Amino acid sequence: MSNARDIRPRQDDASLLATSPSASFNSPSSHSSAFNRTVPVNAKPLKPFATEDIKVLLLENVNQTGREILSQQGYQVEFLKSSLPEDQLIEKIRDVHVIGIRSKTKLTARVLKEAKNLIVIGCFCIGTNQVDLQYAADQGIAVFNSPFSNSRSVAELVIGEMVMLARQLGDRSSEMHAGTWNKVSNGCWEIRGKTLGIIGYGHIGAQLSVLAEAMGMSVIYYDVLNIMSLGTARQVEALDDLLAEADFITCHVPELPETKGMIGQKQFEKMKKGSYLINASRGTVVDIPALIDAMRSGKVAGAALDVYPNEPAGNGDYFNNDLNSWGADLRSLKNLILTPHIGGSTEEAQKAIGVEVAQALVRYANEGSTLGAVNLPEVVLRSLTMDEPDHARVIYIHKNIPGVLRKVNEIIGDHNVDKQMTDSRGDVAYLMADISNVDAATIKELYTSLESLPSRIMTRVLY
Ligand SMILES: NC(=O)c1ccc[n+]([C@@H]2O[C@H](COP(=O)([O-])OP(=O)(O)OC[C@H]3O[C@@H](n4cnc5c(N)ncnc54)[C@H](O)[C@@H]3O)[C@@H](O)[C@H]2O)c1
Numbered sequence: 001m002s003n004a005r006d007i008r009p010r011q012d013d014a015s016l017l018a019t020s021p022s023a024s025f026n027s028p029s030s031h032s033s034a035f036n037r038t039v040p041v042n043a044k045p046l047k048p049f050a051t052e053d054i055k056v057l058l059l060e061n062v063n064q065t066g067r068e069i070l071s072q073q074g075y076q077v078e079f080l081k082s083s084l085p086e087d088q089l090i091e092k093i094r095d096v097h098v099i100g101i102r103s104k105t106k107l108t109a110r111v112l113k114e115a116k117n118l119i120v121i122g123c124f125c126i127g128t129n130q131v132d133l134q135y136a137a138d139q140g141i142a143v144f145n146s147p148f149s150n151s152r153s154v155a156e157l158v159i160g161e162m163v164m165l166a167r168q169l170g171d172r173s174s175e176m177h178a179g180t181w182n183k184v185s186n187g188c189w190e191i192r193g194k195t196l197g198i199i200g201y202g203h204i205g206a207q208l209s210v211l212a213e214a215m216g217m218s219v220i221y222y223d224v225l226n227i228m229s230l231g232t233a234r235q236v237e238a239l240d241d242l243l244a245e246a247d248f249i250t251c252h253v254p255e256l257p258e259t260k261g262m263i264g265q266k267q268f269e270k271m272k273k274g275s276y277l278i279n280a281s282r283g284t285v286v287d288i289p290a291l292i293d294a295m296r297s298g299k300v301a302g303a304a305l306d307v308y309p310n311e312p313a314g315n316g317d318y319f320n321n322d323l324n325s326w327g328a329d330l331r332s333l334k335n336l337i338l339t340p341h342i343g344g345s346t347e348e349a350q351k352a353i354g355v356e357v358a359q360a361l362v363r364y365a366n367e368g369s370t371l372g373a374v375n376l377p378e379v380v381l382r383s384l385t386m387d388e389p390d391h392a393r394v395i396y397i398h399k400n401i402p403g404v405l406r407k408v409n410e411i412i413g414d415h416n417v418d419k420q421m422t423d424s425r426g427d428v429a430y431l432m433a434d435i436s437n438v439d440a441a442t443i444k445e446l447y448t449s450l451e452s453l454p455s456r457i458m459t460r461v462l463y
C-alpha cells in the first residue's frame with residue numbers, strides 16, 4: 001500500500017501519472033440524469049493516479065451504499081459509526097483526501113486548516129450548515145450534499161407527529177407502558193379542517209403541503225422567497241400572519257443567522273392558544289426555554305422536536321443537562337415528542353443519499369466534475385473516451401482576479417486544448433481543460449507551471 005499523502009501529482013514522480021487503473025467507473029443511478037447525458041458508452045475512466053492512494057474517512061455511520069461505491073473504486077476507506085471530538089477529527093483529517101459526514105461533524109475553518117490533503121467533502125444529508133462552506137471554497141475543497149433524498153421522509157414524520165400530538169398519543173402510550181389505563185377525549189382533535197402553517201416552503205415544506213391537504217387540512221406558508229403554491233395552499237406575507245392563523249406550525253428552514261431563534265418568546269405570544277409546534281429543521285431555529293414556558297402556560301398544547309442546539313455524538317450517548325442546560329425541564333413536559341434527529345432516517349432516504357453523495361465524490365475525485373457542488377461553480381466537461389488515450393484533464397482552481405486566464409492560456413496554449421470550461425462563484429474560479437497528445441513529462445511541466453502562478457488555489461491533473 002502506498003503512503004502517498006496527496007492525490008495531486010507529485011512533482012518527484014511523474015510516472016505515477018501514467019498509472020491509469022482499470023477499475024471501471026460506477027455509473028450513477030438513473031436519477032442523476034444530468035450526469036448520465038454527458039457519459040458516452042466508451043468513456044475513459046479518468047483517475048488522479050493509483051486509486052489505492054486515495055484515503056477516505058466516513059463518519060457518523062454513513063449508509064453502506066456509499067461506503068461500497070467508494071470502496072469499489074479502490075480507495076482506502078475508513079468507516080466510523082459516530083462523529084469525532086474536534087482534536088481527534090483534526091488528527092484524522094490531516095491524512096485524508098475525501099471526508100464523508102452527516103449533520104453532527106463540524107468542519108470549521110479551524111479543522112479544515114489542518115486538512116492539507118483534502119479535496120472534497122461529502123455531506124450525506126441535506127443540511128450543509130455544519131461546514132464552513134466559504135473557507136472550504138477558498139481552499140479549493142468542493143462540498144457536495146444530497147439536496148432532497150430525505151425530504152419525503154421528513155414530511156411523512158411531520159404528518160405522523162401532527163396526528164400524535166392532536167391525540168396526545170405519546171402520553172397515552174407512555175401511560176399504558178407504565179400499566180395505567182387513561183381513556184380521555186378532552187383536548188384531543190382530528191387534524192382534518194385545521195390549519196397547518198409551514199415556515200420554509202422548500203423541498204420538505206412543499207411535500208408536506210401536498211400530504212397535509214390530502215388529510216383535509218388548510219395550508220398556509222411563509223417563506224422569504226415568493227414561491228408558487230401547490231394545491232390550494234396560500235403564501236402569507238409575514239411570519240406573524242402565519243403564527244396568528246395556524247393551528248399547527250412546523251419549521252423547515254435552513255440554519256442561517258436569520259433563522260436562529262426565529263421562534264422565540266415573541267412568536268409564541270402571537271400564536272393561537274392551544275396550537276402545536278413541530279421543529280425538524282435545525283435545533284437553533286426554536287428558542288427551547290421559550291417553548292418550555294409556552295407549554296407550561298398552556299399556550300402551546302403540544303410539540304415535537306427532532307433537532308437540538310447540541311446533539312450527542314453517537315447512539316447510546318446521554319441527552320442530559322450537560323449537553324443543553326434545559327434538558328431535564330424539557331423532558332418533564334406532557335404531550336411533547338422528542339426524537340433523536342431521525343427526520344431523514346429511513347432505509348429509503350439513507351440508501352438514496354449514500355448513492356447520490358458517494359457518486360458525486362467519485363465524479364469529483366476521478367473526473368473533476370463539480371455538478372451539484374454547493375460551494376464551487378458547477379463545471380462539467382464531456383468525458384474523455386477510450387479513443388483518446390494520450391489526453392489529460394487539467395483542473396486549476398484559482399482566485400477570481402483579472403488576468404488569470406491569460407496566464408493559464410500562456411501555459412496550456414502551446415498544447416492542443418480539446419475543450420475547456422471555466423466559471424466563477426464569488427472569489428473562486430474553476431477551470432477544467434482537456435489537453436491531447438501529452439506524455440507524463442509534459443503533464444509534470446504543466447502542473448508545475450500552474451502551481452507557480454500567484455492566483456493558484458489548487459491544481460489537479462487527471463490522466
Ligand atoms: N430532521 C431531519 O432529519 C432533517 C432532514 C432534512 C432536512 N432537515 C433540515 O431542514 C431544512 C430544510 O430542508 P429543505 O430540504 O426543505 O430545504 P430547502 O432549501 O429546500 O427549503 C428551505 C426553504 O426555507 C426558506 N427560507 C430560508 N430562510 C428563511 C427565512 N428566514 N424565513 C422563511 N423562509 C426561509 C428558503 O427560501 C427555502 O424555500 C434543511 O436545511 C435541514 O437543516 C432536517
Ligand SMILES: O=C(O)CC[C@@H](O)C(=O)O
Pocket residue numbers: 102103104124125126127128150341343344
Ligand atoms: O442524517 C443526518 O445526520 C442529518 C439529517 C438531516 O438533518 C439533513 O440535513 O439531511
